[in-house]
Amino acid sequence: MNAISSNWVTVCSEDDLVCGSGVCALIETGGKPQQVALFRETAAGPVYALDNHDPIGNANVLSRGIIGSQGDKLVVASPLYKQHFDLQTGECLEDKTVKVPAWKTRIHEGQVQLKI
Amino acid sequence: MAKQRVVVVGNGMVGHRFIEYLLESPAAGQFEIITFSEESRLAYDRVHLSAYFTGSTAADLALTTREYYRDKGVNFVLNDKVISIDEPNKCVVTQSGRREPYDKLILATGSYPFVPPVPGKEKEHCLVYRTIDDLGRIKVSGSQSKVGVVIGGGLLGLEAANALKGMGLETHVIEFASRLMAVQLDDGGSKLLRRKIEALGVKVHTGKNTREIVEGTTCRYRLNFTDGSFLETDLVLFSAGIRPQDELALTCNLGVGTRGGFTINNNCKTSEQDIYAIGECAAWNNQCFGLVAPGYQMARVVVSQLTGGSEQFLGADMSTKLKLLGIDVASVGDSTARTQGARTYCYNDDFAEQYKCLVVSEDGKLLLGAVLVGDTEDFGNFQQMMLNKMALPANPQGMILPGIEGGKVGLGVDALPDTAQICSCHSVSKGSICSLVQSGTTSVAGIKAATKAGTGCGGCAVLLKQVVDAELTKLGVEVSNSICEHFAYTRRELADLIRVNRIRTFPEMLNAHGKGHGCDICKPAIGSILASFWNDYVLKPEHVGLQDTNDAFLGNLQKDGTYSVVPRIAGGEITPDKLIMLGQVAKAFNLYTKITGGQRVDLFGARIDQLPAIWKLLVEAGFETGHAYGKAVRTVKSCVGSTWCRYGVDDSVGFAIAIEERYKGLRSPHKLKFAVSGCTRECAEAQSKDVGVIATEHGWNLYVCGNGGMRPRHADLLASGLDRATLIKYVDRFLMFYCRTADRLQRTSVWLENMEGGLDYLKSVVVDDKLGLGAELEAGMAAVIATYQCEWLTTLENPEQLKRFRQFVNCPGKDQDLAYVVERGQRRPATAEERKIALVNLEE
Numbered sequence A: 001m002n003a004i005s006s007n008w009v010t011v012c013s014e015d016d017l018v019c020g021s022g023v024c025a026l027i028e029t030g031g032k033p034q035q036v037a038l039f040r041e042t043a044a045g046p047v048y049a050l051d052n053h054d055p056i057g058n059a060n061v062l063s064r065g066i067i068g069s070q071g072d073k074l075v076v077a078s079p080l081y082k083q084h085f086d087l088q089t090g091e092c093l094e095d096k097t098v099k100v101p102a103w104k105t106r107i108h109e110g111q112v113q114l115k116i
Numbered sequence B: 001m002a003k004q005r006v007v008v009v010g011n012g013m014v015g016h017r018f019i020e021y022l023l024e025s026p027a028a029g030q031f032e033i034i035t036f037s038e039e040s041r042l043a044y045d046r047v048h049l050s051a052y053f054t055g056s057t058a059a060d061l062a063l064t065t066r067e068y069y070r071d072k073g074v075n076f077v078l079n080d081k082v083i084s085i086d087e088p089n090k091c092v093v094t095q096s097g098r099r100e101p102y103d104k105l106i107l108a109t110g111s112y113p114f115v116p117p118v119p120g121k122e123k124e125h126c127l128v129y130r131t132i133d134d135l136g137r138i139k140v141s142g143s144q145s146k147v148g149v150v151i152g153g154g155l156l157g158l159e160a161a162n163a164l165k166g167m168g169l170e171t172h173v174i175e176f177a178s179r180l181m182a183v184q185l186d187d188g189g190s191k192l193l194r195r196k197i198e199a200l201g202v203k204v205h206t207g208k209n210t211r212e213i214v215e216g217t218t219c220r221y222r223l224n225f226t227d228g229s230f231l232e233t234d235l236v237l238f239s240a241g242i243r244p245q246d247e248l249a250l251t252c253n254l255g256v257g258t259r260g261g262f263t264i265n266n267n268c269k270t271s272e273q274d275i276y277a278i279g280e281c282a283a284w285n286n287q288c289f290g291l292v293a294p295g296y297q298m299a300r301v302v303v304s305q306l307t308g309g310s311e312q313f314l315g316a317d318m319s320t321k322l323k324l325l326g327i328d329v330a331s332v333g334d335s336t337a338r339t340q341g342a343r344t345y346c347y348n349d350d351f352a353e354q355y356k357c358l359v360v361s362e363d364g365k366l367l368l369g370a371v372l373v374g375d376t377e378d379f380g381n382f383q384q385m386m387l388n389k390m391a392l393p394a395n396p397q398g399m400i401l402p403g404i405e406g407g408k409v410g411l412g413v414d415a416l417p418d419t420a421q422i423c424s425c426h427s428v429s430k431g432s433i434c435s436l437v438q439s440g441t442t443s444v445a446g447i448k449a450a451t452k453a454g455t456g457c458g459g460c461a462v463l464l465k466q467v468v469d470a471e472l473t474k475l476g477v478e479v480s481n482s483i484c485e486h487f488a489y490t491r492r493e494l495a496d497l498i499r500v501n502r503i504r505t506f507p508e509m510l511n512a513h514g515k516g517h518g519c520d521i522c523k524p525a526i527g528s529i530l531a532s533f534w535n536d537y538v539l540k541p542e543h544v545g546l547q548d549t550n551d552a553f554l555g556n557l558q559k560d561g562t563y564s565v566v567p568r569i570a571g572g573e574i575t576p577d578k579l580i581m582l583g584q585v586a587k588a589f590n591l592y593t594k595i596t597g598g599q600r601v602d603l604f605g606a607r608i609d610q611l612p613a614i615w616k617l618l619v620e621a622g623f624e625t626g627h628a629y630g631k632a633v634r635t636v637k638s639c640v641g642s643t644w645c646r647y648g649v650d651d652s653v654g655f656a657i658a659i660e661e662r663y664k665g666l667r668s669p670h671k672l673k674f675a676v677s678g679c680t681r682e683c684a685e686a687q688s689k690d691v692g693v694i695a696t697e698h699g700w701n702l703y704v705c706g707n708g709g710m711r712p713r714h715a716d717l718l719a720s721g722l723d724r725a726t727l728i729k730y731v732d733r734f735l736m737f738y739c740r741t742a743d744r745l746q747r748t749s750v751w752l753e754n755m756e757g758g759l760d761y762l763k764s765v766v767v768d769d770k771l772g773l774g775a776e777l778e779a780g781m782a783a784v785i786a787t788y789q790c791e792w793l794t795t796l797e798n799p800e801q802l803k804r805f806r807q808f809v810n811c812p813g814k815d816q817d818l819a820y821v822v823e824r825g826q827r828r829p830a831t832a833e834e835r836k837i838a839l840v841n842l843e844e
Ligand code: SRM
Pocket: B556, B557, B558, B564, B565, B566, B594, B595, B596, B597, B598, B599, B600, B601, B602, B628, B634, B635, B637, B671, B673, B688, B689, B706, B707, B708, B709, B710, B711, B747
């Protein structure tokens, strides 16, 4: 990722999100396509963005996992083998050596934006 | 004061345990310990010796290390056998000529394998099974052999046979007596054991006496038996019993028992001053104990004697529970009814392959012993009952009969006295476990760590958990069976809350009865309960986040992130046109096609963005969703039945379709599978299903709670000779009762096994309507049936829903990482290696 020109990139409209669940969007970073999993618990709540790729199951599926909490952490469970990933940091709770990329997000004029 | 010199001859399981006990004693500082072993390594776990064949190394089996002994100041000498005791001068002499003085001498020399004096027994590939070195030799010999014979069909012989079989040898067991494990088992138990062993491909020959071992013609050796028959083999393993290793007795006039072994009294002292014997080499009351637990008790007694205590050895229980060749076998107390006047209750089930026999006293009041083959769950209970002389219930047969009136009579652990020994390997009593629980050690793992209970042979594990749970319950601590951190309820309790309070959504439930945000355990469970009772469309916005991906996208997720498509084919019946249509759809989307084990067709490899188009074609052709993705009614298998089959008694296909149409879509704690067979030949395998129906001359027989899968269970007959309407009524009640009361992901088989009162209770609810719930359960089912919808049809009609089936919400496109290769004319996901070579994407 390009650290110097870090800026907000519009991904999709707020209406494209599904409350209580995830969706997948495609962006480009550094000239490469990147699948992003976007989650939101409630209508006005914050939006979380993780890489859609499940590094343990090795498939692009994280957006299709169930979201919830473990202790005070918000997590998504991979639909393949059920490992939990921290929605804020991308860290895998079952295996600390595994971490998926996570992005900061914001809603700007009805659009979901990621900080790249 | 000078330290006392304690010399321990033999560093086996018991010798080592003695040293540990002595080191743990508060008086440890007063002793200097030295131990001799004729083996090349320090003590190891002989009980689990056979694990050496399944991957355990010598280091895994080791009970201690050289560093540990050095650390603790224990001197040890390996590879040096003690050959005599110079009693007058109080020292021992070793093979290497070393003289070692002692103040106290502990003999822990164990046993040696008995090899009958058969001519030829000294041949190179004639071996025994006692030490790690023996097993090393067996491995070498096994790798150069095709056929192996174990001489001796006792407990160790069968363990040895398992090892030979594991090495891929054609394996035979030769037993001199007329039955296997003659010491522990009665005729009935032995017979079943033999059948099971033979089913595993091990050949058993009983009543055979080996006359000689000579050169073979097809194999390395040939065993000639006294009856004139013979057997060719490459390897011979002697396992004809063990004898106490008591040769040292001769060197100093130590007393020995009538069947060998150093004579000991209740203090474990031999006939000579300052000499003790413990473990298998000791004879107490002329009896040697070939198990490790009595040896540990003796070790404890001697430590007590040396440190001013007064513990005594008063015999030991020889009950055993083990797995031989994967078969559960247990014997308790006087298992072969040798006691004067003893009587027996026996139960033999050739189908379930279980044998249970109780030996009771002449007056029928006390349990003297038991034999269990195939199912040893009751071992702990029976052993405790026998040891504590607890009164037998009025109908002792209830303890072994499955599902008689009132269900199995069990022994509540509450009934056990505090002195009852729960773990005999480590002498842990019920009282000591309970007091640990009371002082805050509330987990089984904690108890294990604190007392070592359960870490020896493992035979007490079930009982240990029961004691811990019972004590917790007594203390008012709820034994936690909460579904997850968000809800302190079981699934059954959640179901009651939802039904009684008419809760309709997850947030309602979380607010009223939970905490946190929910998770991938409670969300699908509650989603399923909501569906069982209210049968809403599962993809309604308020439910969609609760569903596992399979339910959320109405397909089964595959390893690469694509889905499979399984349309319903009720009863397995399909017209040629529909079959062709399936083929055409599969072809149009290049889907891998396979006939499933549930009599339908599965189309694999559909991308999320293709699912709606595929289902549109299928729905137009008259197909409905098959709910292969849901914890729901899956399939009703059928056999062809009376319409075509010359044996068919009734129309199994017709009835199967009617049943599938009725219950399709029912969401449940776990998936449900049914089958209908047209006669007792049972080609539909109905007795392995949650609901099985079989036609008979007298009407339909209804079986319930069968299971294939990980732990197969034969179904139970719930009612017989039924007409269609009555059968449907019972199934309605049965299914609704299950949906209301089962745990999350609990198949009907496990549900029934955990039901208090068992099958009789289930019958009383479903057939006799004892609870008066019948009408309500039927009404509940009627409501579900009335609200059935094909979820795919509903989805296709709803443009908002269809939006969810996009790969990307912000642009068209598909997952570019999918890659396939062609195999046997169809595509399949590329493996990691194949991906490295080339990305072969066959889509388009
Ligand atoms: C497709 C199929 C295998 C096949 O190619 O034949 C299959 C495939 C799967 N089975 Fe099965 N089972 C299939 C018939 C069976 C059968 C045979 C039968 O139903 O007669 C059994 C044993 C019978 C039984 O359930 O009692 C069976 C016992 C299991 C089990 C073990 C259940 C148990 O109680 O132990 C699982 C695991 C589970 O459910 O937790 C399982 C789970 C699965 C899953 C869902 C595993 C998964 O999570 O991915 C597979 C996904 C199916 C898919 O992607 O479409 N499957 N599975 C069969 C589909 C039948 C159908 O038409 O719907």
